[in-house]
Amino acid sequence: MQLDIMLFFQNIRTPLIQAIANVVSMFGEIAIPLLIIMVLLWCCSRKKAFAIITSLLSGLIVSQILKAVFRIPRPFQAYPELIEGDRIETATGYSFPSGHSTTSGAFYSSIIVVAWKKWATALCIIPIIAVPLSRLVLGVHWPLDVTAGSLIGLAAGCILTPLMLRLYDTKHAFLVFTFTYGIIASSTAAVLAVMLSVTDIDPVAFEDLMSNAAITGSAMLGFYLERKTVRSTSEEGSIGMKILRFVSGVISTAVIAVVIFLIPAPKAFTSFAIYFMLGLWCIYIYPLIAVKIGMMEKEG
DSSP, rough: OOHHHHHHHHHTOOOOHHHHHHHHHGGGHHHHHHHHHHHHIIIOOHHHHHHHHEEEHHHHHHHHHHHHOOOOOOOOHHHHTOOOOOSOOOOOOOOOSHHHHHHHHHHHHHHHHHHHHHHHHHHHHHHHHHOOOOOHHHTTSSSSHHHHHHHHHHHHIIHHHHHHHHHSSSSSHHHHHHHHHHHHHHHHHHHHHHHHHOOOOOOHHHHHHHHHHHHHHHHHHHHHHHIIIIEEESSSSSSHHHHHHHHHHHHHHHHHHHOOOOOOOOOOHHHHHHHHHHHIIIIIIIIHHHTTSSSSSOOO
């Protein structure tokens, strides 16, 4: 049945449909959610950013654990003579469940929850539906993969997001949660990075899980440290200042990632360092610097 569905999508593919699927698939990758999260973090609402980040990363951790457990090959790998894969550079792990579908389900449903506007709902429903379909057209996922990924993402977005919004308003519980989650995720990522470097553990199963655990751990520790010591507010400031904060934040983040990437080290350690620093820089270190130099204000 799954193969029949995949063959249907293969048969309807044209260069135009393939091009559209490639573009749509990008909405389930890290770049677009990351830019929107940066806007929220530095220019709009740390509370909403926290809820979205926690929901998204938690959904992805569940998805990547399942990938490591089931280790199902992708359609173009299982039937290379029947199914042509496209955009395979984004197909870095096993097939089940779909990480792109998890990302789109979790991120865009979280946006719906925090915005609670008709226009946001209308816009966000499109990638929630379209991204999973694009992965079928591209031949990189089975129907069951995108169904499971979407359900995991939607559960994370619709259930975790309102819980995290309430948690943010209870400072003690927020600090306990972020510190505990941060230590567990960071420790897990560090252990996986070591194992990937010195043992024959399956990199296809565990590299993405390690990277996501690293950024989840640093993000949670970043929220803990920021709330405890910096207490910045992203709502204050003129439009011009917010644009400056965003642009300088994006540029500094990219520079740090490139510098770490150029340091000679095993691949797993480099990935761990980049993802760990990404979360810590965006959520704690950059706001700390911004407050110190007057680009961001403290909570009143």
